[in-house]
Amino acid sequence: MKLAERMARIGVETAFEVLVRARELEATGRSVIHLEIGEPDFDTPRHIVEEAKRALDEGWTHYGPTQGYPELRETVAAYVSRTRGIAAAPEQVSIVPGGKPILFFPMLALLEPGDEVIYPNPGFPIYESMIRFLGAVPVPMPLVEERGFSLDLDRLRDSVSAKTRMLILNSPQNPTGGVIPEEDVRAIAEMVRERDLLVLSDEIYSRICYDGIPVSIATFPGMREKTIILDGFSKTYAMTGWRIGYGVMPEWLVDAVNKLMVNSNSCTASFTQRAAIAALTGPQDDVDRMVAEFHHRRDAFCDGLNSLPGFRCARPGGAFYAFANIRGTGIHSKELADALLSDAGVACLNGASFGEFGEGYLRFSYANSYENLMEAVERIRRFIAR
Numbered sequence: 001m002k003l004a005e006r007m008a009r010i011g012v013e014t015a016f017e018v019l020v021r022a023r024e025l026e027a028t029g030r031s032v033i034h035l036e037i038g039e040p041d042f043d044t045p046r047h048i049v050e051e052a053k054r055a056l057d058e059g060w061t062h063y064g065p066t067q068g069y070p071e072l073r074e075t076v077a078a079y080v081s082r083t084r085g086i087a088a089a090p091e092q093v094s095i096v097p098g099g100k101p102i103l104f105f106p107m108l109a110l111l112e113p114g115d116e117v118i119y120p121n122p123g124f125p126i127y128e129s130m131i132r133f134l135g136a137v138p139v140p141m142p143l144v145e146e147r148g149f150s151l152d153l154d155r156l157r158d159s160v161s162a163k164t165r166m167l168i169l170n171s172p173q174n175p176t177g178g179v180i181p182e183e184d185v186r187a188i189a190e191m192v193r194e195r196d197l198l199v200l201s202d203e204i205y206s207r208i209c210y211d212g213i214p215v216s217i218a219t220f221p222g223m224r225e226k227t228i229i230l231d232g233f234s235k236t237y238a239m240t241g242w243r244i245g246y247g248v249m250p251e252w253l254v255d256a257v258n259k260l261m262v263n264s265n266s267c268t269a270s271f272t273q274r275a276a277i278a279a280l281t282g283p284q285d286d287v288d289r290m291v292a293e294f295h296h297r298r299d300a301f302c303d304g305l306n307s308l309p310g311f312r313c314a315r316p317g318g319a320f321y322a323f324a325n326i327r328g329t330g331i332h333s334k335e336l337a338d339a340l341l342s343d344a345g346v347a348c349l350n351g352a353s354f355g356e357f358g359e360g361y362l363r364f365s366y367a368n369s370y371e372n373l374m375e376a377v378e379r380i381r382r383f384i385a386r
């Protein structure tokens with residue numbers, strides 16, 4: 001029996017593969033500093049864990065509504081309305097197991113073979129994977145280092161065609177940490193407002209931002225009806241393993257997402273939804289502390305990378321990734337990433353695993369302790385000196 005043809009077009013995430021290799025090395029007694037995986041190195045705040053335990057004790061252990069419990073949808077709608085300055089209604093909210101289903105389901109519901117999708121490159125690898133899987137046409141949008149890894153607006157304008165069905169934006173961004181400035185988001189809104197396309201705005205890092213608040217394209221006139229906001233709990237509340245996230249989108253698309261949910265998951269776990277309400281309505285001090293710590297590490301780690309011969313790394317505005325330009329080393333990014341893992345004990349990711357325009361860069365996640373980050377810089381320094 002052979003796999004369906006479409007399986008030849010689906011991709012994977014290199015971060016998980018590198019993690020496996022790093023763990024294998026550790027099993028042989030080697031020390032590895034993990035800067036490959038994109039998850040906060042903090043525990044889920046205590047009050048959220050306690051609420052999940054209480055929910056289990058109270059019997060929140062059954063199937064729930066496919067779209068998510070009304071109380072959580074109301075909480076999310078109020079949170080998104082407040083943080084994005086829009087009027088989001090609970091009917092526009094889909095609660096799903098993680099942020100990723102808000103890529104999978106809306107894309108599955110909207111894209112026909114041959115439709116064009118513009119997506120950031122380098123970018124989260126699942127975008128291109130899903131576009132190809134669905135037989136749509138990936139149109140890469142290179143990010144520009146000199147513009148803080150925002151888009152080249154002229155190139156974007158030239159890339160939009162009659163076949164463009166979707167534009168994917170991600171700010172703060174994985175893998176670069178870049179934040180799209182407000183004036184660029186406004187210009188993009190102007191470009192797409194009159195077109196028959198939807199914007200998938202991946203805002204999973206919206207709370208992990210160091211210089212002000214990132215602007216959602218949904219905020220601009222006429223854009224709320226054309227935007228799918230992806231957000232969730234994984235990064236903001238250090239809840240990657242809980243698998244809970246949400247999308248805010250036009251109601252007609254929520255109906256389609258409900259059908260895909262009922263065919264795949266039935267619903268998102270009930271007790272985690274109780275915990276998610278506690279996350280959004282409870283104290284936010286843990287989030288503030290985590291972001292302040294990331295900020296401190298970003299500054300020190302980027303300074304460290306910039307002190308390495310052949311490395312150049314601008315301070316990213318958000319997320320917890322440093323995307324270092326390593327062209328000055330004269331080594332290809334895959335070769336350097338592999339060698340840093342096997343010879344220096346530093347696990348990081350080849351920039352090209354985020355798309356062809358990531359060649360010449362390495363992605364480091366600074367979701368690791370300050371001491372480990374400084375040690376990683378010294379390990380790389382010793383490796384390069386050899």
Ligand SMILES: Cc1ncc(COP(=O)(O)O)c(C=O)c1O
Pocket residue numbers: 038097098099100101124170173174202204232233234235240244245
């Ligand atoms: C840009 C981006 N979008 C979405 C996700 C998926 O988040 P979740 O773990 O909630 O599915 C990630 C996770 O790494 C991400 O980096």
